[in-house]
Amino acid sequence: MALKKTLTIAGSDTSGGAGMQADLKTFQEHGTYGMVALTVVVTMDPNGWTHNVTPLPTELLQKQIDTALSTGIDAVKTGMLSTEEIIRIAGEAIAKSGTTNVVIDPVMVCKGDDEVLNPGNTDAMIQHLLPLAAVTTPNLFEAGQLAGTGTPKTIEDMKVAARKINELGAKAVVIKGGKALATEKATDLFFDGTSFYLLESEKVASTYNHGAGCTFAASITANLANGLSVKEAVIEAKEFVSAAIAHGWALNDYVGPVMHGAKSRFGAPQVTVTEI
Numbered sequence: 001m002a003l004k005k006t007l008t009i010a011g012s013d014t015s016g017g018a019g020m021q022a023d024l025k026t027f028q029e030h031g032t033y034g035m036v037a038l039t040v041v042v043t044m045d046p047n048g049w050t051h052n053v054t055p056l057p058t059e060l061l062q063k064q065i066d067t068a069l070s071t072g073i074d075a076v077k078t079g080m081l082s083t084e085e086i087i088r089i090a091g092e093a094i095a096k097s098g099t100t101n102v103v104i105d106p107v108m109v110c111k112g113d114d115e116v117l118n119p120g121n122t123d124a125m126i127q128h129l130l131p132l133a134a135v136t137t138p139n140l141f142e143a144g145q146l147a148g149t150g151t152p153k154t155i156e157d158m159k160v161a162a163r164k165i166n167e168l169g170a171k172a173v174v175i176k177g178g179k180a181l182a183t184e185k186a187t188d189l190f191f192d193g194t195s196f197y198l199l200e201s202e203k204v205a206s207t208y209n210h211g212a213g214c215t216f217a218a219s220i221t222a223n224l225a226n227g228l229s230v231k232e233a234v235i236e237a238k239e240f241v242s243a244a245i246a247h248g249w250a251l252n253d254y255v256g257p258v259m260h261g262a263k264s265r266f267g268a269p270q271v272t273v274t275e276i
């Protein structure tokens with residue numbers, strides 16, 4: 001039986017909760033066949049868990065992309081890209097892939113680490129990636145950087161940022177309010193270019209949400225490959241990640257990854273969708 005083929009162009013989170021590890025686990029849970037073009041390797045200092053990002057040679061990235069694209073892919077996602085050159089190469093790969101099922105997760109920081117990877121990356125993402133996106137999934141900080149508005153603090157701010165990001169070329173935008181937004185629920189704003197929707201689930205009081213953003217974007221990617229509409233793909237992804245966060249766990253003293261397989265094992269929390 002042939003499976004839908006999903007490719008992630010992303011970094012390796014050696015601790016296994018985020019990055020391409022999250023993407024592959026999530027692709028598998030959605031019944032798609034996952035492939036990886038690896039951009040960087042993230043390692044952690046065992047004493048204190050400070051992140052260290054090591055890019056791979058770009059010729060090696062290009063060879064991986066050529067390998068994956070030669071199979072014909074049904075959807076592609078980007079994650080941590082880390083340099084302007086890698087962002088450009090990812091953009092060229094997506095344009096060449098022939099698929100319009102493109103999810104851009106504009107990763108700029110790792111949770112728990114406040115270093116923005118490289119400020120020039122924002123402009124490179126705007127130039128090379130947003131115009132190709134069927135959906136982009138910034139968190140509040142990333143949305144503020146892309147839109148040039150500063151970090152949104154209210155739903156109204158999020159609407160302004162989402163419209164700007166749509167004008168930059170992304171057909172649909174999900175801004176993840178997550179835990180950071182001062183709302184009772186975990187609230188994301190979805191803009192399809194015409195209408196705005198709030199996606200809400202119970203806010204989980206745990207800090208074990210490492211990899212939530214990657215898992216959310218990878219779910220959307222697999223759902224698009226499986227033929228769902230963008231709106232259906234985003235709603236299922238919200239259910240999938242809500243379950244994963246509800247069952248997050250402590251890997252060690254420093255990090256709590258989400259449980260990528262939670263939805264199929266335990267079911268998903270209720271997600272409400274409201275047009276606003």
Ligand SMILES: Nc1ncnc2c1ncn2[C@@H]1O[C@H](COP(=O)(O)OP(=O)(O)O)[C@@H](O)[C@H]1O
Binds near residue numbers: 178201212245
């Ligand atoms: N504590 C939480 N409880 C429930 N949902 C959450 C929580 N934290 C994040 N989410 C949800 O997880 C998804 C990923 O968001 P977030 O963790 O903010 O992204 P990122 O990891 O990119 O910063 C979003 O749908 C967000 O609303």
Ligand SMILES: Cc1ncc(COP(=O)(O)O)c(C=O)c1O
Binds near residue numbers: 010019212
């Ligand atoms: C390789 C890699 N990609 C992406 C991320 C972003 O993870 P999140 O899903 O928590 O936003 C991280 C964070 O550690 C990472 O190491």
Ligand SMILES: [Mg+2]
Binds near residue numbers: 107139213214
């Ligand atoms: Mg993220």
